[in-house]
Structures are given as C-alpha cells and as structure tokens.
Amino acid sequence: MKNPQDLPKLSLGLFPTPCYPLEGVSARYGRDIWIKRDDLCGVALGGSKVRKLEYLLAEAQNGGCDTVFTTGSAQSNHAMLTAVCAARLGMRCVLFLKKRGITEPRGNLTLDRLYGAEIRFMDTDQYSYIYDQMLALDEELSAQGHKCCAIPVGGSTPLGTVGCVACAEEIAAQCDSVGHMVCAVGTGGTAAGLLLGAKCYLPGARVTGVSVYPDSFEDIVPQLAEDTAALLDASLVRTEGDFRVVSRIGDGYAVPNPADTPYIEELARLEGILLDPVYTGKAWAGMLELLKAGAFPGDGSIVFVHTGGAAALFALDLPGSGAPAA
Numbered sequence: 001m002k003n004p005q006d007l008p009k010l011s012l013g014l015f016p017t018p019c020y021p022l023e024g025v026s027a028r029y030g031r032d033i034w035i036k037r038d039d040l041c042g043v044a045l046g047g048s049k050v051r052k053l054e055y056l057l058a059e060a061q062n063g064g065c066d067t068v069f070t071t072g073s074a075q076s077n078h079a080m081l082t083a084v085c086a087a088r089l090g091m092r093c094v095l096f097l098k099k100r101g102i103t104e105p106r107g108n109l110t111l112d113r114l115y116g117a118e119i120r121f122m123d124t125d126q127y128s129y130i131y132d133q134m135l136a137l138d139e140e141l142s143a144q145g146h147k148c149c150a151i152p153v154g155g156s157t158p159l160g161t162v163g164c165v166a167c168a169e170e171i172a173a174q175c176d177s178v179g180h181m182v183c184a185v186g187t188g189g190t191a192a193g194l195l196l197g198a199k200c201y202l203p204g205a206r207v208t209g210v211s212v213y214p215d216s217f218e219d220i221v222p223q224l225a226e227d228t229a230a231l232l233d234a235s236l237v238r239t240e241g242d243f244r245v246v247s248r249i250g251d252g253y254a255v256p257n258p259a260d261t262p263y264i265e266e267l268a269r270l271e272g273i274l275l276d277p278v279y280t281g282k283a284w285a286g287m288l289e290l291l292k293a294g295a296f297p298g299d300g301s302i303v304f305v306h307t308g309g310a311a312a313l314f315a316l317d318l319p320g321s322g323a324p325a326a
C-alpha cells in the first residue's frame with residue numbers, strides 16, 4: 001500500500017493535530033474518551049476539510065489551475081476552508097452556495113468574504129444543477145485562458161479522503177488503546193478515511209459515523225473507503241461491526257437539536273472545547289447517547305474526531321442555551 005504522505009500534497013495545516021484524553025468527561029461517563037483536535041489545525045477556525053484540501057489543491061496546482069470552484073450549503077465549512085486555502089495559494093475561488101438557511105453575512109459567510117471568495121448563491125436544492133452551473137463557468141473562464149478545478153461538495157472524492165486516512169494514522173501514534181473512532185458525517189469522506197485508516201493502522205478499532213445529512217451513508221462511506229483504498233494500491237477488507245452510521249439529523253440538516261445543547265454546554269464547561277450545532281454538536285451528543293445505551297462494546301478508548309465548524313456558533317442560536325448546568 002502507498003503511504004498517504006507519498007501522494008502529491010500541499011502543507012496547509014499544522015499536522016499532526018493534538019489528541020488527548022478528556023479527563024472530566026471520561027470521569028463523568030465512566031469510559032476513557034479522547035478527542036482528536038482537527039479543529040486546531042491552524043487554518044481559519046480549523047477543521048478536517050483541510051486534510052482533504054491538501055491533496056485536492058495539490059492536484060489543482062500541479063494541473064496548472066488558477067481558479068478553484070466548490071459548493072456546499074450557505075454556511076459550508078468546507079467552502080470557507082477552500083476559500084482560505086485558495087487565497088493563500090493565490091488562486092481565485094468561486095463558491096456556489098445553496099441559497100438556503102443563513103444567507104446573511106454571518107458565520108462562515110463573513111469568513112468567505114474576508115478570504116476574498118466570490119460567492120454565487122444558487123436557489124436550488126439540487127447539487128446536479130449546481131455542477132451544471134460550475135461547468136458553464138468553467139467553459140466561460142477556459143475560453144478566457146483560465147484553468148479551473150471543481151471540488152465537489154465536502155471534498156469527498158477518493159483523493160480528498162486520503163487526507164482523512166492520515167488522521168487515523170496520527171491517532172494510532174497518539175493513543176495506544178483505540179477501540180472506537182467517532183465523527184460527524186456530512187458527505188462521508190471523513191468517516192471513509194477513518195474506516196480505511198482503521199484497517200491500516202488500528203486493526204480492530206471500529207468507526208461510528210453520526211450523520212447530519214439525509215443520505216445513505218451505510219453504502220456511501222464503505223464505497224468511498226474502497227475507492228480510496230484503490231488509489232493507495234490497497235483493498236478494503238471489511239469485518240463485522242467495523243462501521244456503523246447513526247442518524248442525528250433531528251429536524252433537518254443545519255437545524256440545531258435542542259437535545260444537543262446540554263451536551264455542547266457540558267463539553268464547553270468541563271473541557272473548554274467548542275462544538276457547533278450543525279456537525280460536531282450532533283455527533284458528540286449522538287456519541288454520548290450511544291455510550292449511555294451501552295453501545296460501544298469493549299473497553300478500548302473512544303476517540304471523538306473534532307472536525308471543526310465553530311463558525312456556525314456565530315450564525316445559529318443554540319436552542320435553550322444559557323441554562324445553568326444541572
């Protein structure tokens with residue numbers, strides 16, 4: 001198998017990110033719980049998407065692209081991180097964002113502008129329509145002599161997912177008792193990278209993806225892990241129980257769950273760590289509810305992968321926040 005580090009990549013973030021035990025939370029829940037701080041990767045407000053972008057933008061640069069397109073929700077973390085990375089590389093960045101949810105200049109939209117991205121709001125629910133629009137702009141700009149690269153939603157291609165395999169490699173070097181890894185699932189690349197990374201570096205460790213978007217990740221994630229393995233000249237050998245998806249969408253994508261707020265506040269107050277109500281807050285709450293239900297077999301540590309997303313705290317309200325801890 002090829003080492004993920006041997007594929008062409010840029011160095012955009014500060015990796016490895018820290019990974020350490022959460023003593024207050026572990027004591028409260030009676031299980032060894034660790035956190036992998038991809039939110040501290042040193043780019044904007046951080047996030048695992050930077051791992052994907054190190055590979056995707058290397059490919060774009062090596063291909064001579066001067067312009068990068070990507071898409072996502074109006075408050076997309078991936079879009080914001082693409083904007084900052086493109087700016088640092090001197091590339092023009094065009095964001096095709098769904099005109100849904102918070103479209104005022106708050107949260108990530110404030111940062112998109114700060115990083116100089118051009119924003120095109122798309123009044124649609126369909127990514128297929130958005131990809132057609134990207135293609136049209138690509139043709140227009142190509143005719144003017146530019147070269148464009150279109151990164152799909154979430155950067156969850158096999159090449160982007162290679163970056164998340166490296167996250168599991170780091171965890172293996174940082175924590176010697178990993179039983180489970182848990183992450184939020186929005187487009188599937190992070191979970192797919194962890195699944196493949198577990199096979200390579202943490203045999204026996206299981207991956208739980210907490211989904212925040214209504215797609216069939218039970219199929220998408222293993223398929224993406226398999227396609228990523230092929231890129232690394234490896235194959236994904238599945239074992240029973242190595243991956244599961246639990247849904248924590250609640251009332252919808254990017255709609256905060258009132259039931260998550262106490263968990264978000266608990267982590268903030270016990271450990272000083274910020275979670276967002278769209279991805280990591282849902283994933284963290286989902287993980288703790290599974291733990292309370294006895295759904296993490298074995299006694300190995302549970303490693304929660306903090307994938308970033310704090311900008312959402314400055315765009316969305318946490319329902320019921322402010323109450324004193326019980």
Ligand SMILES: Cc1ncc(COP(=O)(O)O)c(C=O)c1O
Nearest residue numbers: 077186187188189190307308309
């Ligand atoms: C903060 C945050 N966490 C987790 C995810 C989910 O990662 P993935 O798209 O790889 O499933 C995303 C993006 O979708 C995100 O922005």
